[in-house]
Amino acid sequence: MTLGFDTLQVHAGSRPDPATGARQTPIYQTTAYVFRDADHAAALFNLQEVGYIYSRLTNPTVAALAERVATLEGGQGAVCCSSGHAAQIMALFPLMGPGRNVVASTRLYGGTVTQFSQTIRRFGWSAKFVDFDDVEAVKAAIDDDTRAVFCESIANPGGYITDLDAISEVAKAAGVPLIVDNTSATPYLCRPIEHGATLVVHSATKYLTGNGTVTGGVVVDSGTFDWSASDKFPSLSAPEPAYHGLKFHETFGPLAFTFHSIAIGLRDLGMTLNPQAAHYTLLGIETLSLRMERHCANALKIAEWLEGHEAVAEVTYAGLPSSPYADRVPRICPKGAGGLFTFRLKAGYEACVKLVNALELFSHVANLGDTRSLIIHSASTTHRQLTEAQQIAAGAGPDVVRLSIGIEDPADLIADLEQALAKATA
Template identity: 55%
Template sequence: MSEDHVPGFNTLSIHAGAQPDPTTGARATPIYQTTSFVFEDVDHAASLFGLQAFGNIYTRIGNPTCAVLEERVAALEGGTAALAVASGHAAQLIVMHTLLQPGDEFIAGTQLYGGSINQFNHAFKKFDWHVAWADSTDVSSFEKAVTPKTKAIFIESVANPGGVVVDIEGIAQVARRAGVPLIVDNTLASPYLCRPFEHGADIVVHSATKFLGGHGNSIGGVIVDGGTFNWMREGRYPTLSEPCESYQGMVLGETFGNFAFAIACRVLGLRDLGAALSPFNAFLLVTGIETLSLRMDRHCANAVAVAEFLSSHPKVAWVSYSGLPGDRYHALQQKYCPKGGGAVFTFGVKGGYDAGVKVVSNVQLFSHLANIGDTRSLIIHPASTTHRQLSDQQKTSAGAGPDVIRVSIGIEDKEDIIADLDQALASA
């Protein structure tokens, strides 16, 4: 391959970050299941602790298996660097810990995973970080929520659970005018369907637990640095722009160029908050990513077939899937996720809360559980589970009203998926 040939998405999914092992030649990524790494000598140790050399110290800060996951996701997203962490929630915590000071605010679209709504409303309040909610379907609501204390804007590219495709470019313009970074959770789309950096995002986060890993076997999260934001301007992000006390006064933002945010998340956030990813989970996640495009194509094709089936079912009141022509978000899906609308969508079952409970109880092939992005088809009734703790108004604005069923369509035969839903609805 010539030096200036840019590898395609499928090639990067398999090769990015993963050369043969330098000591053994092992071709698959080894699982470096170790807490620590010996130093070559005292000077080498000092250089590593002072961030003057690249190398491995302790798996809470970095590990060669986790590093393959990091570079691979950075390459697929088109970012400058990435950091793998214990979960998607840990990714969000570390991003905000790097950006925010006590008393600061950030704006988030209400169309979010219910767990993120909880984290932002309650857990973050204890850090004195304050979320202002906007409507992801209305760009102007973000503009109105900006205050002098706003330090970031957070959205999901394809929102969970409602199948909303968000106008990333419109919200990126609001972020640019406010002088704050746009953080996009790209979990539901995966970089195969949507690449937020190409639409103005500055930071991407993932729950790698979902489509990246793809097999429902490992919790993990990834933070990707777009390399686009100028952290040194105006001193609004002191973690990056001010001398860092725990690194002898180093200014991370001027030392690490266009991947300084990812480094700050690692050497401060991950080091101090401790949410490290296990190397074994990293191995399962990088193995999953090798087939990302194949799986996403099948997920999306199956989702369209299932959504079409449900649209004409007498017991179904409505279907919200952006992959259906005529859906409210179809035009945005065509713009931001032209290869497909993803595998996660919602529909309303006639009969409300009780009927919803019956459907999820009656399925035989679908698994009733609180996850998405598995090879298996998954189903949940958000009002009685993931979104149970929200008020009725919060449930509805998050797309999780009483009649709502969320499905994550797997890569089984579509005829079997449809037959299972058909029998479950018949008995509802």
Template identity: 80%
Template sequence: MTDKPLGFDTLAIHAGAKPDPATGARQVPIYQTTAYVFKDADHAARLFNLQEVGYIYSRLTNPTVMALAERVAALEGGAGAICCSSGHAAQIMALFPLMGPGRNIIASTRLYGGTITQFSQTIKRFGWSCKFVDFDDLAALRAAVDDDTRAIFCETIANPGGYVTDLDAIAGIANEVGLPLIVDNTTATPWLCNPIKHGATLVVHSATKYLTGNGTVTGGVVVDSGKFDWSASGKFPSLSEPEPAYHGLAFHPALGPMAFTFHSIAVGLRDLGMTMNPQGAHYTLMGIETLGLRMARHVENARTVAEWLEADPRVEAVTWAGLKSSPWHDRVARIVPKGAGALFTVAVKGGYESCVKLVDNLKLFSHVANLGDTRSLIIHPASTTHRQLDEAAQVRAGAAPNVVRISIGIEDAADLIADLDQALNAATV
């Protein structure tokens, strides 16, 4: 190895992975164990005091899961990472050290429907709240910040519509007001975008999607940039002050850039228990090895299919940001220069009923509540993922009743177009 920084595809294969010291196994083994034998009482005490990095109990850390955390952190350019049981778990884990009763976050209106529900309904049970703002209205974003705001949240490429967030502008405001910016990078992946380079404090992923890439795993990851000063404002006492939930340790003064990561393990995973299983981590590690290859094909296919759909008279509109007609096209070169991802929506002439017929008549596309698979996927959000929202909220989220969401896979693009063509014929007659 040299001192030169390693390339993306090299990190995707090697980061976090070393030959197993016991056997020499080249692939990261699945450490299917609950607990780990301490060398002696002093060794155990050092581990619990966070004076030494090691393994205590697999709800906290596990060698297979830790290898995945190190790999994703390396790809995102972060100081550390925590793996969780799902993408939704990752979002709660990201907020947990920052929030308290009466505190709020500000989130983009353009989010996955499940995230909107989590933020508008579920987090109320913790005494937290969320203000939803159009992140293209920077003045409204600034105005929404109050003394109880603790974070700003958005997606790099929003699900379902493929909207590209101006991360530089949002990070600028977060920096002005002294708040962490949390970016969901699931649909972009670190191959298309590193939000930390654009000013993000924390990056969250649903590893269920492109990172694993084959529809076999439910998992999530939180990556910490290590760059935020948790002690500057007094707003984050769990990190800056003695933590009563961990024998009075002041995480940020003691651990600096790794404060958030260690707090999330020692307190978050310990008490919330939203742990990724080692077999899931193993599958995700293998998936990430080909992430760069897959994403290049995903984006290439997305361009081919989106351009074909935009020109089709049976279609009202296509939201892929790589199209010159997209209002977000000018952000692509700056935020996601390798391409606008492979997720977008299609407004079908004939409205709700035509969307249902389109979904029911596709043969190659799979009708599933997922995205980021090697297989091409489709869903009608208004009747599924976003059905809990009223129509106005569906429209704001990019999931109007006449819209289907498409996740383009890595099949032959000509076959995908042929399948859409015959299904559109059936849907719009």
């Protein structure tokens, strides 16, 4: 039986607890698990049997979340970790090595730009940043040392929609995986694997949980990439010394990346998601479609209102007919353009700061995807470490504020923006 999204977001990965019959997934607050006997322990450690060893690797509550997100994304498997940033490193870890590079979109969350341009250099990795609207430039940036292509489906902060079909064709032709950060869209609005993505990453902190309570990350494996087609990915195709020469792709097939991420990635990097955070995220996902519908409806109303305001120079919401990305919405995000966008104030940087300070209903926080409406001036916060040129390229210039529209009454949100804009531009 093929189940719909609204059913899967409640039931996928969730079964009555075999010990108690509990219908909601319990929080398995334990570090370790008792083995049946010595042979059972040996089989688990040899990856000959699937089961629970130690909660740095696997935990029943976390496993339920991984199965649910993988199901909603249409993937073969998933691994959960401690944050969205951890998910990005986990996604790259089996693919990269010293001297290797990732070709990344310029339109990324500021923290991702910093992680890719600065932090990963400590591993000997590097990133090439390219405007992904220029498909030929993406092709040209890929070289013999490229091991992945990385973008966001709906880019933070501007709400730009990436042409995943075109980019996936480029990655496929080059024989490298496409990694798509689907945080801003969620699988309800966009399913990147259906557009050719190999891996999908999420900051579960945002829309998946939806209530601003916990941090978490997920990497979903499509199971479709042939890791043995070349010698580019020895972590997955070559013998693994830590497991007596086991070859992950040969042994686990479409689940090779998932098993490697648990058996090697979580084992050695330790970016583990705690079971209570997994529980909160499971609860949040149960209402994902309902919330995303309201986020999108509210965002469109507020974007339309802002576009007509005399103090506003530009609104980037892709759901507006005036957006250069409007034609991508029906194809990439057919259920809506999301709840995230930016707008520019004609009066510039200082007016943006005054606007943030004058708002009463919007919360000034470094987060997005909450049920509450949020605002931030990216140039002075999340994108502060970037140069002004990088800020502008990322859609977070000095005269730009980012809105994450919540599920409140849109008339109240508009009234709050109206009074704050009046103060900011007086």
